[in-house]
Amino acid sequence: MTTMKEEGNYANRPSNTAFTQQRLPAWQPMLSAGVVIPGFLLIGLAFIGIGVGLLITSRSIQVLELDYTGTETSSPCYQCTMSNQSNCVCKLSFSIGTLFKGPVFFYYGLTNYFQNQRKYGVSKDFNQLIGDVSYFKSPSSDCQPYQRVNGKPIVPCGAIANSMFNDTFKLYQIINGKEELVPFDGKGIAWWTDYNIKYRNPDYTPLKNAFNDTEKPVFWTKPAYELDTSDASNNGFINQDFLVWMRRAALPNFRKLYRRITEGNYKDGLPAGNYSLEISYNYPVISFEGTKKVTFSNVSWMGGQNEFLGIAYLVIGSMCVVMSVVMLIVYAKFRFPEED
Amino acid sequence: MTWRSPLALLRDAVLSQKAREKELRSLVSNLPFEGLGKSKQPNRFFKPNAIKTNKYTPLFFIPMNLYEQFHRLANVYFVGLAILNFIPVVNAFQPEVALIPICVIMFLTALKDGWEDFRRYQSDKKLNNMPCLIYSRTAKHYIERRWKDVRVGDFVKVVCNETVPADLLLLHTSDPNNVCHIETSNLDGETNLKQRNALPGLCTSNDVFEPESFNCTVVCEKPNNNLNHFKCFVEKPDKEKTGAGIESLLLRGCTVRNTEHAIGFVVYAGHETKSMLNNNGPRYKRSKLERRLNVDVFFCVLLLFIMCLIGSLGHYLWLKNLSDVPSFLVSDSKGHLDSPSLSSFYMFFTMIILLQILIPISLYVSVELVKIGQIFFILTDVDLYDEETDSQVQCRSLNITEDLGQIEYIFSDKTGTLTENKMVFRRCSIMGKDYPHKENANRLALLEETESEENVIFSQSTLSSQASRYDEDSSPVDTHRHGSRHRSKMAVNRQSSMAFSSPLETQVIPDEKLLQQISRSERSSSGISDPYMDFFLALAICNSVVVSMATTQRQRVSSPSHSHKTNNPLESFSVLVKRTGSFWKVFDSPKQNGSSTSAHKRSDDANGVQPRALDTVTLSARPAAASGDVCYEAESPDEAALVYAAKTYGFTLLARTPNSVTVRVPSGEELVFEVLDTLAFDSNRKRMSVLVRHPITGEYVLYTKGADYAIMELLGTPYAEHLSGQQKKIAADTQYHLDCYAKDGLRTLCITKKIVSSREYQSWLADRKRALAAIDGREELMMASAVQLETELTLLGATGIEDRLQESVPDTITALREAGIKVWVLTGDKPETALNIGYACRLMEEGDLVINMSCKNKVTCVSILDCTLEEVRRYHEDPRNVDTTQKISLMIDGDTLAIALSPDLQDRFLDLAKRCRSVLCCRVTPLQKSRVVKLVRDKLKVMTLAVGDGANDVNMIQVADVGIGISGQEGMQAVMASDFAITRFKHLKKLLLVHGHWCHTRLANMIIYFFYKNAAYVNLLFWYQFYCGFSGTAMIDYWLMIFFNLFFTSTPPIMFGIMDKDVSAEMLMGVPELYRTGQGSGEYNFRTFWISMLDAFYQSLVCFFVPYLAYQGSDVDIFTFGTPLNTSSLFIILLHLGIEIKSWTVVHWIIMLGSVALYFIVTLAYSAICVTCNPPSNPYWILQNQMADPMFYLICIISTVVALLPRYTFYVLKNSIAPSPLIQAKHLDRMEPSVRDMWMKEWRSLRGGTEVKESRLSTPPSPTLETSVDFYPGFGDAASFVGEDMSLNVIGD
Secondary structure, eight states: OHHHHHHHHTTTOOOOOTTTTTOOOOBOOOOOHHHHHHHHHHHHHHHHHHHHHHHHHHHHOOEEEEEOOOOSTTSTTHHHHSSSOOSEEEEEEEEESSOEESSEEEEEEEESOOTTOHHHHHOSOHHHHTTOTHHHHSOOGGGTTSSEETTEEBSSOSHHHHTOOOOEEEEEEEETTEEEEOOOBOTTOSOHHIIIIIOOOOSOSSGGGGGTTOBOOTTOSSOGGGSOSSOGGGOGGGOHHHHHHHSOBSSSSEEEEEEEEOSGGGTTEEOSEEEEEEEEEOOOOGGGTOEEEEEEEEOBTTBSOOHHHHHHHHHHHHHHHHHHHHHHHHHHHHOOTTOO | OOOOOHHHHHHHHHHHHHHHHSSEEEEOOSGGGTTSOGGGOTTTTSOOSOOOOOOOOTTTHHHHHHHHHTTSHHHHHHHHHHHHTTSTTTOOSOHHHHTHHHHHHHHHHHHHHHHHHHHHHHHHHHHHTOEEEEEETTTTEEEEEEGGGOOTTOEEEEETTOBOOSEEEEEEESSTTOEEEEEOHHHHOOOSOEEEEOOTTOOSSSSOOOGGGOOOEEEEEOOOSOTTOOOEEEEOTTOOEEEEOGGGEEOTTOEEESOSEEEEEEEEOGGGSHHHHTOOOOOOOOOHHHHHHHHHHHHHHHHHHHHHHHHHHHHHHHHHHOOSOOTTSOOOTTSOOOOHHHHHHHHHHHHHHHTGGGSOTTHHHHHHHHHHHHHHHHHTOGGGOBTTTTBOOEEOOSSOGGGGGSOOEEEEESTTTTEEEEEEEEEEEETTEEEOOHHHHHHHHHHHHTGGGGOOOOHHHHHHHHHHHHHHHHSOOOIIIIIHHHHHHHHHHHHHHHHTTSHHHHOOOOOHHHHHHHHHHHHHHTTSSOHHHHHHHHHHHSSOOEEEEHHHHHHHHSOTTTOHHHHHHHHHHHHHHHHHGGGOOTTTOTTOOHHHHHHHHHHHHHTTOOOGGGGGOSGGGSOHHHHOSEEEEOSSHHHHHHHHHHHHTTOEEEEEOSSEEEEEOTTSOEEEEEEEEEEEEETTTTEEEEEEEOTTTOOEEEEEEEOHHHHHTTBOSOSOTTSOGGGGGHHHHHHHHHHHHHHTTEEEEEEEEEEEOHHHHHHHHHHHHHHHHOOTTHHHHHHHHHHHHSOSBEEEEEEEEEEEEOTTHHHHHHHHHHTTOEEEEEOSSOHHHHHHHHHHTTSSOTTOEEEEEEESSHHHHHHHHHHHHHHHHHHHHOGGGSSSOOOEEEEEEHHHHHHHTSTTTHHHHHHHHHTSSEEEEESOOHHHHHHHHHHHHHHHOOOEEEEEOSGGGHHHHHHSSEEEEEOOSSOSHHHHHOSEEESSTTHHHIIIIIIIHHHHHHHHHHHHHHHHHHHHHHHHHHHHHTTTTTOOOOSSOHHHHHHIIIIITTHHHHHHHHHOOSSOHHHHHHOGGGGGGGSTTTTSSHHHHHHHHHHHHHHHHHHHHHHHHHHTTSOOBHHHHHHHHHHHHHHHHHHHHHHHOSOBOHHHHHHHHHHHHHHHHHHHHHHHHOSSSSTTOOOTTHHHHHHTOHHHHHHHHHHHHHHHHHHHHHHHHHHHHSOOHHHHHHHHHTSOHHHHHHHHHHHHHHTTTTGGGSOOOOOOOOGGGGGTOOEESSTTOOOOEEOSSEEEEEEOO
């Protein structure tokens, strides 16, 4: 009887739990000088360590950049910048003082080129690129204005494919006045997932048949199935250069991997000596004040050379250390009485 | 159904519209037309009784709900943006994807609306199908139908304990006196029984009412929502008109009690009933914070506009600088390129789409969720739960929780708010002679000590609570309309069952001398016209107390429909106790508590057995059992106290019917007074009268009681002129006594009598009848007729009733004052009573300067105001007073207030008032209360809170920014009008100081954080525009962007807004000064908003440019570049919140870590699954690739650290060098309780928190004022300067 009544009497009593009464055990960090000194010191020292490591690594990376835009008259490629020049070839000579440690990566670079332009980025047909032949006949309207030419569908359509970089390079080492070709390794320069999953060729043999009644992109000199005449498996949409180009650069000044130097005598790098780079100059950049360059670089765990990160870590690390000293002073002067 | 032409239908529609809008409606019985087609029905134009409160129908739910939702500007904005995305030239994303966020939000809202509407539909259905009895001509008796079948013009029979289905004009009841008792708790929460009278002169034969013979026309007014007024007359075929008012109307939703059955004529049905017209749905108030929020949303729009302008301008310049058409510039299908200006114009809109989340789409939804969570925590607070009434705090407004933390002015009612409103008869003065009732005072003092004993909760309250709960559980009633009703009903059931029944109120120890005096006069004049007899007869008769037998009352509470489960055992138990328990003594069993004690107590008073103290009383002459089970149901506790007092002296009110009052006089005789009329109390007249015919003398006697100032000016000849001359001083003596009573804080009433001559009565009666039958200006006429009679009164005496202060009121007021809140008390009481209470509740301190303003004309008022203002200003400017806080209190009475509130004086009045620490307004009307609140709120631009418990506080509660109702003894009107309802005044302390502070800081910080979060994230996109030719490219996959806002970073701020705790409740209660942080603009103001926006810009700069510089010149692709940005911004945003969170509970950890985990899981899964799912963006395997690269981690770490370092360092330095009070409090909080208390004391004295306890003012009175105003030392010596028509006295130091 009594219990029943008790219950009834307090039917509306809220439950008295730590949660409902907002009394859950809690960690209440106090942001005060005394507490944060060790934290600042620790972070500072760790950052300085990381910074030193990064800086050393970055310094150990060798980089050689050569501009071949040809805007200056002294440039060997100057004549190629003149209009109505087709199949223009220019040669760039340079020398390497010490051994350029391998494996050497060979990049081409563009500046002031906005691959990240929104409408440019949209301009491709994904279904074509995974090898769906039905989209060969009617490419997506995203590809406008590179959707059709002369009434025929363009494959691969769109501005990105159309604007594919088409300069080619050959590197010669000049040994005793004789030019010796430095072998380029063009395998696996694109992302593995691009080559194997995202881009597929239609299941046709020969590949050419899939492209019947289609047109190659207007800027292209060769159709997609003939991009690499030397390697049949490097054609169509899974051509390494094509894949590299299709992965749009994030920033307007960028470089893209062209080849690696991993073979033969050059396995350990480029030995000191004179070199000549034969460029077949096709890609126009002068019109938008862009530049073209090639870059030789070896890579470490942190990728290419970049001193910024190392310096940033060093600066912030030292700042934290300084801050911890400041905190110490503040703590001594202003500590709350109970912090004894 | 016969075919009807559309024209006829149209005509009918027009006619019915006309009929409904007419000022007067003529209704006739439906019975002669029974069975005829619809077009023949005379009352077909009026609404049927079926109700429909659901807004939607299944078919039209989607369009109607969309229409509703588009009333929100935010929704329109976001849908507009989504539509913008479908325009090819400006779109930034895949159009379909852009619709997702707004669709999700609108879908959730629609789901919620739909669910609520469905519950409304269900509860409507349940109501519409309730059974009721309608008379049928064919069946010749009442047959059971459904509520929805009831039509205007039907005759409905309601049996005991049944609910009235529609508004019925009462025609007949089973009661011999033709009255019917109803309980209106469903409507206004009042549970005392109200008496309704059947319309007289309609029944042909007395016993049975025959509906078929009803051939009158009922003319009534257009439906309105006033529950207390109804005007109608019934016109018989012979053109005789009988007026009827609210006293003959049974309202839909009431329950018939103590009456076997009642028959009524339906006048209003369904949505036209008064109860339905009163259903206005939940209140919607916009809090101060939300108003500020809208301003900042506007700033964000401005910011967005500027950013988009920069974007479009940048695009223009970028295009201009391109001399030729490069291969990355894509033209349209015809190879045509838009001109730079045109495409930059398009780009403006693209930018709006891209940067749209700068306007936080989910902010409004999040704020609502946070408020729901905050309300949950307020509701579940055990400290705000009142055991006595078993009720929690109620939150009736869902969206102003944070306003509780910003209150600057509190306007409080006195009676029932500061005091208990448990009226106790203390003393009286009869014929100018004071009877101090010393023993009675002692008894009260004793009772006060055994306060806990007074915990009177009866078995029936258990029942009713369970019953109501059961009721609530079984029917999924719509919370808007019924939930609150049920809740209030429960609360009141409980209160009323104990309200007037505790020994404290029911028992009075009589004054020996008065007893002797009565027995003397009884002997001498045999009770015919002795002033003492008259005095007590007036007490017993002149009221509206309903007498009910204990047994029947019990029956009414245990309504059979609800409580079969638990009813019986308890019922029988209590009956058993009642029968056997006549010898129980309350004070003999002090240790008993809980239910059994209460049951005993109830039986005590029910059986009239007096506790120990009453043993001395000589009234035991009458048999205890016979006087027995009388129970009084009073609308106001004053009346009950007076009736109980009269009973103590042997004048027992035995029965009250509309036409008679039965009183047992000390001689044991039962006198039946014929009641000729009752002039009910109203706040203008401030008195009530009952006109009776004395059964012995046959005289017409008018008994009037009322406030002394309302009575004194109506006095005519002193009582019994023939008595010796000194008796003429009665009025003066009584006035003196009244003043003494008031000084003791008692409520005073004057009791008068008037003998009306037969001729006078007849002429008055004619006027009265005219007034009653009038429809236009009826109130005025009624009032005039009342005033006409209430003249030339003869003073009998006065009573003093004590209303004790509620528990911890002084503490609460002191704490509120320390919290920087100014407390104003507005009361209808006399100035002396008010002043006394003011001191008792520490509204004023001994040593305060009290300015008493009371003047009767404007000129003096102006001069006093100017003079005082000047003095107060000077006092403030006095350099000696710089350190001491103001200690001036203002006291003003209703008449003066009316003058001071006039437009030309109000500024000066406010100037004075705001310099005063507390203001006491006495003798104010409800309207003045609300005017004062409105004036202060509008002119001083402060947050106001009004707290009150009675109907007279409703105006002010509604006007104030926050209205708080105290569910006390005076019904539920105040609670119904309030935003929050509490049970005790002391709960205000925790509600404001703790919950208010928390709710405010939480929500303020949450909103600031929300703005920051969106700005920081959107700016990443903005900075990227500088490197993509302002072309509107996003370097983060759009789906991930949506997820980022919708999932990864949405719950932490909501949790932060609900659960963060900057300082513990103990500290906030212990150091009320902490409340001041929230006042004024509070924590969310112009400065904090812009600082956080600047911080957002800084952080986004860091978050963008660290990866930018790290990847500069490399072969990084767009999404690979965006991934560390997205990841580090997640860490920055979450850790930023981590810096803001003041206390980490397990919930915080789970949600914060869960958000990070969710980010990685969802993003990894999305990058693994989505090969082509969202062309043209393809984040396939990007995060996986990045997570294999050490650079990714290094970049994320450094950007997070650099972004948060300034804020973190700033906080650390600020907390160390110049800690805010809140931080200091937090420090104290971490100490041992004993050490903490010590520190707290020291700290508070340092901060001047103990101002209340400081010694008196040091300023001597200014000589200039001595001519007009006196500053007197010492409390209590109130010196008044009473000029011809002015009185300004200053009680002071």
